[in-house]
Amino acid sequence: MDTRSNSNTLAFDVTHRLVLSIAIPMTLGFMTTPLLGLTSTAVVGRMGDAEALAGLAIGAMLFDLILGSFNFLRASTTGLTAQAYGRRDQHEQQAVFWRALISALGCGLALLLLSPLLMTAGLKLMGAEGAIAEATGTYFAIRMLAAPAALANYAILGFVLGRGQGKVGLLLQALINGVNILLSIYLGLSLGWGVAGVAWATMAGEAIGAIAGLIIILTGFHKAERPASAEVFSRHRMAELFALNRDILIRTFVLIGAFTIMTRIGTGFGAVMLAANAVLMNFFLLSGYYLDGLANAAEQITGRAIGARYRPAFDRGLKLVTLWSFGLAAVASAFFFLAGPWLISVLTTSPEVRQAAETYLPWAAITGLTGALAFLMDGVFIGATWSADMRNRMLISFAGYLLMLAVFVPLFGNHGLWLAMNAFLLFRGIFLAMLVKPRADQTFRAAQ
Numbered sequence: 001m002d003t004r005s006n007s008n009t010l011a012f013d014v015t016h017r018l019v020l021s022i023a024i025p026m027t028l029g030f031m032t033t034p035l036l037g038l039t040s041t042a043v044v045g046r047m048g049d050a051e052a053l054a055g056l057a058i059g060a061m062l063f064d065l066i067l068g069s070f071n072f073l074r075a076s077t078t079g080l081t082a083q084a085y086g087r088r089d090q091h092e093q094q095a096v097f098w099r100a101l102i103s104a105l106g107c108g109l110a111l112l113l114l115s116p117l118l119m120t121a122g123l124k125l126m127g128a129e130g131a132i133a134e135a136t137g138t139y140f141a142i143r144m145l146a147a148p149a150a151l152a153n154y155a156i157l158g159f160v161l162g163r164g165q166g167k168v169g170l171l172l173q174a175l176i177n178g179v180n181i182l183l184s185i186y187l188g189l190s191l192g193w194g195v196a197g198v199a200w201a202t203m204a205g206e207a208i209g210a211i212a213g214l215i216i217i218l219t220g221f222h223k224a225e226r227p228a229s230a231e232v233f234s235r236h237r238m239a240e241l242f243a244l245n246r247d248i249l250i251r252t253f254v255l256i257g258a259f260t261i262m263t264r265i266g267t268g269f270g271a272v273m274l275a276a277n278a279v280l281m282n283f284f285l286l287s288g289y290y291l292d293g294l295a296n297a298a299e300q301i302t303g304r305a306i307g308a309r310y311r312p313a314f315d316r317g318l319k320l321v322t323l324w325s326f327g328l329a330a331v332a333s334a335f336f337f338l339a340g341p342w343l344i345s346v347l348t349t350s351p352e353v354r355q356a357a358e359t360y361l362p363w364a365a366i367t368g369l370t371g372a373l374a375f376l377m378d379g380v381f382i383g384a385t386w387s388a389d390m391r392n393r394m395l396i397s398f399a400g401y402l403l404m405l406a407v408f409v410p411l412f413g414n415h416g417l418w419l420a421m422n423a424f425l426l427f428r429g430i431f432l433a434m435l436v437k438p439r440a441d442q443t444f445r446a447a448q
Contacts, residue, residue: 055135086307
């Protein structure tokens with residue numbers, strides 16, 4: 001379908017191919033992450049030290065929690081870059097990148113300086129002691145050295161996604177995780193460094209990925225379009241970036257809080273139910289890989305359309321990404337309904353956990369469908385940089401989630417817990433979708 005207009009030289013076609021050229025590479029890139037986790041666990045597990053394995057699990061969780069809170073660096077960079085790309089403003093694209101990279105390095109150095117305090121707080125929070133605490137401390141201290149490079153990779157990935165370079169994003173993700181996996185095996189297992197080897201491998205992967213990303217991006221920059229330092233540090237632009245990052249950070253914290261509450265309530269149902277819920281959450285995580293990839297496509301197309309001031313591309317992009325999101329979610333849900341019992345048997349050998357997981361399987365199987373609109377809307381609102389709306393609607397959705405928990409968990413137990421989680425996913429998508437047309441009307445009217 002040709003959506004171009006003779007009156008707009010910035011107009012562009014939105015096709016299924018364009019959507020998938022971003023979504024598929026990023027989905028594949030995201031899928032390399034669990035392979036990394038499995039490798040790290042297997043390497044340390046083969047050392048035969050249960051305390052070291054527990055310490056690795058706690059250290060990795062703490063680090064991922066801290067680093068995940070800074071995902072706003074990736075999201076905001078994608079939205080602002082996509083809009084500058086839509087305007088074909090090479091000058092501002094470079095300026096966005098430098099602001100994001102400097103912010104990322106600054107946050108990374110701050111984390112590095114605060115790492116002793118963060119580690120102490122994390123150990124107390126998790127109740128780790130003795131050999132477990134020692135293993136956690138070793139892993140955390142070494143891996144925190146990678147914080148500047150890891151956050152720089154957020155800015156780099158955000159920039160290439162904003163330009164619609166999904167294959168470059170896949171290359172960088174595969175490079176980071178590939179180096180990490182190979183070095184984890186070599187350092188952790190072959191040289192016998194154990195937890196320390198896995199941590200050094202992670203640091204190396206992040207550093208090599210950041211260097212490769214910088215080389216790819218900087219070789220594409222033209223000196224004639226280089227922004228002056230005064231433009232990079234423009235008070236107006238920095239304030240815009242700060243507000244965007246703040247809103248996305250609040251949204252991320254609330255989202256993490258929602259899943260943490262689910263786990264905490266599940267703990268009260270006993271070890272078997274907690275384990276069953278953990279097994280079932282893997283189905284939602286699997287759905288999240290392709291939904292995240294499609295959300296990335298929505299970010300780039302939405303931002304580019306707004307930058308180009310071209311409403312037909314915005315509408316067409318929204319239609320196609322919605323079609324793919326719900327189509328794949330329906331296929332995934334059907335697959336989980338049919339293959340769920342077999343997948344559960346693969347993930348756990350406990351008869352009690354298997355039985356409990358199969359009881360609640362239908363709730364987990366539909367999370368892709370109930371969450372599809374939420375992922376899609378996140379992509380649209382990030383690309384459009386409507387961050388305040390995303391923050392506010394997340395808070396409203398979270399309030400609805402707490403209300404659902406208060407009403408249905410006492411009535412239906414674990415069924416009520418899963419009901420509330422699916423409702424939370426629906427709330428997020430529906431409440432944001434209600435704002436799309438009025439916000440788009442306002443944004444494109446102002447651009448005329």
